[in-house]
Amino acid sequence: MLKSKYQSIKNNKSFLKYFKNTIWLFVSKIISLFSVVFVGAWVAKYLGPESFGLLSYSYSIVSLFIPLAMIGLNDIVIKELLLAKTEKDTYKILGTSLGLKFLFGSLSFILIIIFASVFYDSYHIKLLIFILSFFLFLQAFEIVDLFFQSKVKSKFTVFAKIITVSISSIIKIIFIYKDFSIFYFAFAMVFEVLLLHTFTFYLFVKKYFSLNLWIFKKELAIKLLKKSWPLFLSGLMYIVYIRIDQVMVKEILGDKSAGLYAVAINLSEVWYFIPNMIVSSLFPAIIISKTKEKEVYHKRLINLYRILFWIAILVALFTTLFGEFIIKNLYGIEYTNSSSVLKIYIWSNVFFFFTTVSSKWLVVEGYYIHSFIRNIMGALMNIVINFVLLEKIGLIGAAISTLISYAFVGFFYDLLFKNLRINFRLKMKSIICSRN
Numbered sequence: 001m002l003k004s005k006y007q008s009i010k011n012n013k014s015f016l017k018y019f020k021n022t023i024w025l026f027v028s029k030i031i032s033l034f035s036v037v038f039v040g041a042w043v044a045k046y047l048g049p050e051s052f053g054l055l056s057y058s059y060s061i062v063s064l065f066i067p068l069a070m071i072g073l074n075d076i077v078i079k080e081l082l083l084a085k086t087e088k089d090t091y092k093i094l095g096t097s098l099g100l101k102f103l104f105g106s107l108s109f110i111l112i113i114i115f116a117s118v119f120y121d122s123y124h125i126k127l128l129i130f131i132l133s134f135f136l137f138l139q140a141f142e143i144v145d146l147f148f149q150s151k152v153k154s155k156f157t158v159f160a161k162i163i164t165v166s167i168s169s170i171i172k173i174i175f176i177y178k179d180f181s182i183f184y185f186a187f188a189m190v191f192e193v194l195l196l197h198t199f200t201f202y203l204f205v206k207k208y209f210s211l212n213l214w215i216f217k218k219e220l221a222i223k224l225l226k227k228s229w230p231l232f233l234s235g236l237m238y239i240v241y242i243r244i245d246q247v248m249v250k251e252i253l254g255d256k257s258a259g260l261y262a263v264a265i266n267l268s269e270v271w272y273f274i275p276n277m278i279v280s281s282l283f284p285a286i287i288i289s290k291t292k293e294k295e296v297y298h299k300r301l302i303n304l305y306r307i308l309f310w311i312a313i314l315v316a317l318f319t320t321l322f323g324e325f326i327i328k329n330l331y332g333i334e335y336t337n338s339s340s341v342l343k344i345y346i347w348s349n350v351f352f353f354f355t356t357v358s359s360k361w362l363v364v365e366g367y368y369i370h371s372f373i374r375n376i377m378g379a380l381m382n383i384v385i386n387f388v389l390l391e392k393i394g395l396i397g398a399a400i401s402t403l404i405s406y407a408f409v410g411f412f413y414d415l416l417f418k419n420l421r422i423n424f425r426l427k428m429k430s431i432i433c434s435r436n
Helices: 002-011 013-063 066-070 074-083 087-119 123-132 134-150 154-177 182-207 218-253 255-269 273-290 294-330 338-345 348-365 368-393 395-416 418-432
Strands: none
Touching (some): 013 123, 013 255, 066 134, 066 218, 074 134, 087 123, 087 218, 134 182, 154 182, 218 368, 218 395, 273 294, 294 338, 395 418
């Protein structure tokens, strides 16, 4: 029986295609995990909490402008590429998308430079923001990765990532041994992304098309922008919602606190690849079940929520028990105070894992506006609670604020609207019921 099932899977070309792609994505995330946890910890230890906090803060400021550079196009472009009937249509989509992303990347670059010039007196912050702002230009070249995603060919991006992370890690280690300043590490961050896109472009041209065939079409650009603006607004609010706490910590508590807080965030967010991978792999089957039988559709959603809930619980328990040991040994004694923040912050992952599913559910059900509304409410909640708690209880207050706002967005928001309450019930069943 097992042999027949194995043979059935082996002969299922569609399954094998997606399974292989998932494996490549997993390899990519493991490589990123190595870079963030080990090399990233080494950099943080070398820079110290204050300088690392300044670097993290500057990146958070730049990240607030990334949605404008992306202009909500990524998911739209993948969908359009999937629907493209001819190679010429593919050229048009790629050329037009690249042009739009470069245009809005340039606009966001100009805006952040003006913003930094007006609101900051510190030369260090201005220079760090200027260096990191080149991320905004580089967003345009993400188009090739989107093409590979649409073709379920993530192995090409992974090849590029292996080379890039290896080179970038070596460069950062050299910078540490040569006692280079914080600005060189900002350059290294930008160079890593530039190198990644350079390699993906090379693999793209070698395997598929010549870049001189790409065409920019004004009519298609207008069509894409009309489709993408709701996703742009939602993406903007999402970035504000997940990054505003880092900005507020630095402004209210200072550079050192920002560095301590950044370590807690890094060790929590490093697990985000798990729900993203699982949801990407399983959600197509859930979408198909919706068109056939509602009971099966709901059962699959409950099971998906349940899997992610227990993984998140195990991750949170592990981090709560061993977080202090990990921080002391990887980051050093200077970052010891990060452990108390991490023990609270890590539990927000439970609700983030739920959010990855509910975000897809909102799209499948056609409730696009709720993605935007709940991100606005989450951002406002995060800001208000941080204002109340940061000065009273410091970094612990920021962690509590994140936990509460993530719980609202990922779990309790659905209670506010009648048509969303079914999703809340599914989440509750995944937690309290051992059987469906």
